Each structure stands twice: as C-alpha cells, then as structure tokens.
Amino acid sequence: MAEVQVVPSVDRRLGGTRLAGLVTDTAGRRPGYRALAQAIRALLLDGRVPLHTRLPAERELAAALGVSRATVTAAYDLLRDSGFARSRRGASTWTELPEGRHPANVAAFAVGGDGGHGDGGDVIDLAIAAPAAPEAELGAALAAAAVRLPLHAPTPGYHPYGLPELRAAVAERCTRRGLPTLPDQILITTGAQHALSLVLSLLGRPGDRVLVENPSYPNALDAIRRAGMRAAPVPVTDAGWDTALVESTLRQAAPRLAYLVPDFQNPTGALMAHEQRVRILEAARATGTWLLVDETIADIALDVPPPAPFASLAPHGVAEQVVTVGSLSKSHWGGLRVGWVRAGSRLITELAMARVPTDMATPVIEQLVALHLLQGADDVLRQRLAALRASRAALVAALARHLPEWRWQVPPGGLSLWVDLGAPVASAVARDAVARGARVEGGGRFGADPGTHEHRLRLPYTVAPARLEEAVARLAAAAAGDLAGPSAPPLPGDWVA
Structure with missing residues (x-):
C-alpha cells in the first residue's frame, strides 16, 4: 500500500523573516547547517513552530539569515534524515516528527490499585494539578446544605440554568472582581470541563478552526479534537505570549473560537499583561472570533494581586464575544463538580437548552455545598494560597538540591512549575518515575501538536512540602536511571553520551 503523506494546509506557512527571528542562537556555531537544523528542531519540540507547517523556501531563508543557500539546503536535509521535516515535489518542505514518536500519558502507566508502583508502595501523584479539599470547611458546607435541602425537596429538582441563589452568588463574585454581572448571565455547570465542552458544541462545528495556546490544558485540547x-496553535514560552503572533493568527486563520488561559496559564503559570489582553480583544473584534476564556486558576494569585476578569476589559462592541468559564475545582476541591459559564444572557439561554439532552442539571446538593463555600471563599483562599506558597518554595528547593541541571521559572501564580529537562526525555523520565513511586506528566501531554514539549515536565506543588521533597528524590533517581531512551532521535552526527 502506498504511504499516505500529510501535506500542510496553506494557513500554516512560516516566512523566512519570521523563522530567522526565532532562530537566535546559531551565530558563530560550526558547522552552520547543523546549528540551524538543531535550532529548528528545538523550536518544533518546544511548540514554537507547529507541526505540518511549511518551512520557508531555501533561498528565502538563506537571505533572511544572511547565509548561503547551501547551508539551508544541508540543514533541511538533516531535518529530513532525522524525521523532523518532510518534502514532496511541488509541496515544499514542512515540519514533521519522527515516526512512532508520541507523548506518553502517565495515566497509561497507572495499572492496578497501587497506581502503577509495582511493589504496592506509597505513590506520590503529581500527575494532577489540583489541591485536596479544605476538610473543615467542606464538612461545614455539607452540614449547611443538609439544612437547606428540605426547602428544595418538594420541587422536581431539575434546574438547567442552576439554582437561582447560586447563580446570584457567582454573579456577585464576578461583579466584585470587576466584571458587572447579572444572575441571568450565569449558567451553572457540572464542572469547568462540562462548561468548555458545552460552549464548544454550541458555538463550533466540525472543521472550524480554534486558536489555542501551545502548550495548553490537555482536557480542553482533547475536547476540541473530539468536536x-x-x-491553530500559538506558542506560550517562558516569556509569555507573542501578541503579534496571536493577532496575525486571528487575521490569517480566522478561527471560529480562541481558547485562552490568561491567568496563570496551565501549564506554564504565565500571566497575560493588561496591554496584551486589550490588543487580543481588539483583534477578535475585527475577526468576529469568540473568545473562550478559562479562569479556573484565576484565584491562585501567589505573588501578585488577583487579576481582573479578562471580559472586564472588553469594549462594548466585543463584550458579547467573550465567554468565561470557571469552577471551584482549584480554589476549593475538584471532587465538587460545580462550574459555571459567564456570557450574554441570550447565549446563556441557548447553552441551557443545549445541555438538556446530555446533562439535565447539576445536582442540587452539590450546588448547595458550593453556595456555602462561596460565601466563605475568602478565608479558604487565604489559607490555600499560604499553603501553596510553602509547597512551591519546597519544590523549588528540592529541585535545586537534587536536579540542579533542570531549569524552571517560578510563576506568579497557578499550581505548577513548567520544568525544562534540557533534553527530550520527559516521557522516559515519567515512565521510569512511575516504577519508583512518583507519577508526573511529560510535556507532550500539553502540546497542541502531540509529540512536542518532550523536554518538559509539569510539576505541581499541590501536596505537602515533605511529599514534594520525596517526589523530587524519586524523579532524580528516575532521571539518573536506565531510561528507555529519548523520545526524539538525535540528528545524524549529534554527540550522544
């Protein structure tokens, strides 16, 4: 059977000037063609250049870099030989990943009741960036909900929009944060993931483009694919968002939606600047793109004041294009499946009608628990943020002791570090770590293009400091052990120890 080749779509083309601006560390390195190939490969693995993107013509890139065309030709040849590029007559050269290279999901290693730890020992789970419940407050909320439940027992109990009192409480929360909101602009959902999927199903259609950050929240990326x-990925690097690239992607790809996590982005922890938000809102108004803004981590502000809601910056002409989702999963507990959508009242009505065939309503008892927790949210959050700061400091100190060769930036908020291992071995480290009693997710799980970010691990600081110290010790043992080999093969002739 003839091999099926993937040819890039016309909206994924990288110009010579743009690529030359991204390739910044090749000057003076010899041989030049190998340095150029290594730089392009690094951009691809880091998600800064998407998969199946047309690379510039050899002559165009040579002119932009100020090198000979032979240098670019040799670099492209190296990329093709190692599986990082592909060509077909009449279709130019485009980015690719080596055959069989897929990110490893650590959940696949968790076989059996011991979470994949072969000897049944204590497993430290850092695969999920979510804190445990505030036990005392949760118990009090359950008791309060039990008192209020008889008032609802005589009713059928179906509330597709959510309990009126909870909608009012969420609306008041939005207003207090700087986004004036009425209860009829709130829809209560069964968690933020349900909210995301519901919005995607109503506003999008198969084949529509969705601008996404790269890396991004894996479950949101999965929901987009399943729909x-x-x-249409745009990179989020250690420096944050490239606003000009977001604007150009909105103009050129004309996506139906844009999924953004501007507040302590998952997994990088980056916080989008005020000026960037304004520019993106203006660009979305010009293209008519719906902005689906995920604020599930917005409360986890560790070193900066809590950011104002993204939608609060929207001018009148674009306010109706901004749809915000949130939940209590990160600020309180993921086991409490209560989330919400904040949007225009007309869209809220359409979402409520759309949910009924698959999810009649969020359970009343959980909504009553959420209502009580929201009323005392400031006290819970104050305690939670203090604990997270302590755990973050413990994780940073443990990494510095056990794995000083790894690199990371301490984010101003959020729940995890986005750690650079210096080599594309994340899946192998995660696989070996499971056998040593530590579960972590490799960076490939967060890539908009599967297989990228293989040099990264997401390490949450959502467990106690002592547990983090032990988890890092186990990771260090995994990194030093006999790994299954790097997920990405070296370029021909690369030095390998």
Missing part, C-alpha cells in the same frame, strides 16, 4: 475542530 472535530482544528487547532
């Missing part, structure tokens, strides 16, 4: 939509 049959096409991701």
Whole structure:
C-alpha cells in the first residue's frame, strides 16, 4: 500500500523573516547547517513552530539569515534524515516528527490499585494539578446544605440554568472582581470541563478552526479534537505570549473560537499583561472570533494581586464575544463538580437548552455545598494560597538540591512549575518515575501538536512540602536511571553520551 503523506494546509506557512527571528542562537556555531537544523528542531519540540507547517523556501531563508543557500539546503536535509521535516515535489518542505514518536500519558502507566508502583508502595501523584479539599470547611458546607435541602425537596429538582441563589452568588463574585454581572448571565455547570465542552458544541462545528495556546490544558485540547475542530496553535514560552503572533493568527486563520488561559496559564503559570489582553480583544473584534476564556486558576494569585476578569476589559462592541468559564475545582476541591459559564444572557439561554439532552442539571446538593463555600471563599483562599506558597518554595528547593541541571521559572501564580529537562526525555523520565513511586506528566501531554514539549515536565506543588521533597528524590533517581531512551532521535552526527 502506498504511504499516505500529510501535506500542510496553506494557513500554516512560516516566512523566512519570521523563522530567522526565532532562530537566535546559531551565530558563530560550526558547522552552520547543523546549528540551524538543531535550532529548528528545538523550536518544533518546544511548540514554537507547529507541526505540518511549511518551512520557508531555501533561498528565502538563506537571505533572511544572511547565509548561503547551501547551508539551508544541508540543514533541511538533516531535518529530513532525522524525521523532523518532510518534502514532496511541488509541496515544499514542512515540519514533521519522527515516526512512532508520541507523548506518553502517565495515566497509561497507572495499572492496578497501587497506581502503577509495582511493589504496592506509597505513590506520590503529581500527575494532577489540583489541591485536596479544605476538610473543615467542606464538612461545614455539607452540614449547611443538609439544612437547606428540605426547602428544595418538594420541587422536581431539575434546574438547567442552576439554582437561582447560586447563580446570584457567582454573579456577585464576578461583579466584585470587576466584571458587572447579572444572575441571568450565569449558567451553572457540572464542572469547568462540562462548561468548555458545552460552549464548544454550541458555538463550533466540525472543521472550524480554534486558536489555542501551545502548550495548553490537555482536557480542553482533547475536547476540541473530539468536536472535530482544528487547532491553530500559538506558542506560550517562558516569556509569555507573542501578541503579534496571536493577532496575525486571528487575521490569517480566522478561527471560529480562541481558547485562552490568561491567568496563570496551565501549564506554564504565565500571566497575560493588561496591554496584551486589550490588543487580543481588539483583534477578535475585527475577526468576529469568540473568545473562550478559562479562569479556573484565576484565584491562585501567589505573588501578585488577583487579576481582573479578562471580559472586564472588553469594549462594548466585543463584550458579547467573550465567554468565561470557571469552577471551584482549584480554589476549593475538584471532587465538587460545580462550574459555571459567564456570557450574554441570550447565549446563556441557548447553552441551557443545549445541555438538556446530555446533562439535565447539576445536582442540587452539590450546588448547595458550593453556595456555602462561596460565601466563605475568602478565608479558604487565604489559607490555600499560604499553603501553596510553602509547597512551591519546597519544590523549588528540592529541585535545586537534587536536579540542579533542570531549569524552571517560578510563576506568579497557578499550581505548577513548567520544568525544562534540557533534553527530550520527559516521557522516559515519567515512565521510569512511575516504577519508583512518583507519577508526573511529560510535556507532550500539553502540546497542541502531540509529540512536542518532550523536554518538559509539569510539576505541581499541590501536596505537602515533605511529599514534594520525596517526589523530587524519586524523579532524580528516575532521571539518573536506565531510561528507555529519548523520545526524539538525535540528528545524524549529534554527540550522544
């Protein structure tokens, strides 16, 4: 059978000037063609250049870099030989990943009741960036909900929009944060993931493009793929968002939606600047793109004041294009499946009608628990943030002691570090760590293009400091052990120890 080749779509083309601006560390390195190939490979693995993107013509890139065309030709040859590029007559050269290279999901290693730890020992789970419940407050909320439940027992109990008192409480929360909101602009959902999927199903259609950050929240990326939509990725690096690239992607790809996590982005922890938000809102108004803003981590502000809601910056002409989702999963507890959508009242009505065939309503008892927790949210959050700061400091100190060769930036908020291992071995480290009693997720799980970010691990600081110290010790043992080999093969002739 003839091999099926993937040819890039016309909206994924990288110009010579743009690529030359991204390739910044090759000057003076010899041989030049190998340095150029290594730089392009690094951009691809880091998600800064998407998969199946047309690379510039050899002559165009040579002119932009100020090198000979032979240098670019040799670099492209190296990329093709190692599986990082592909060519077909008449179709130019485009980025690719080596055959069989897929990110490893650590959940696949968790076989059996011991979470994949072969000897049944104590497993430290850092695969999920979510804190445990505040036990005392949760118990009090359950008791309060039990008192209020008889008032609802005579009713059928179906509330597709959510309990009126909870909608009012969420609306008041939005207003207090700087986004004036009425209860009829709130829909209560069964968690933020339900909210995301519901918005995607109503506003999008199979084949529509969705601008996404790269890396991004894996479950949101999965929901976009399952809906049959096409991701248009824009990179989020250690320096944050490239606003000009977001604007150009909005103009050129004309996506139906843009999924953004501007507040302590998952997994990088980056916080989008005020000026960037304004520019993106203006660009979305010009293209008519719906902005789906995920604020589930917005409360986890560790070193800066809590950010104002993204939608609060929207001018009148674009306010109706901003849809915000949130939940209590990160600020309180993921086991409490209560989330919400904040949008225009007309869209809220359409979402409520759309949910009924698959999810009649969020359970009343959980909504009553959430209502009580929201009323005392400031006290819970104050304690939670203090604990997270202590755990973050413990994780940073443990990494510095056990794995000083790894690199990371301490984020101003959020729940995890986005750690650079210096080599594309994240899946192998995660696989070996499971056998040593530590579960972590490799960076490939967060890539808009599967297989990228293989040099990264997401390490949450959502457990106690002592547990983090032990988890890092186990990671260090995994990194030093006999790994299954790097997920990405070296370029021909690369030095390998």
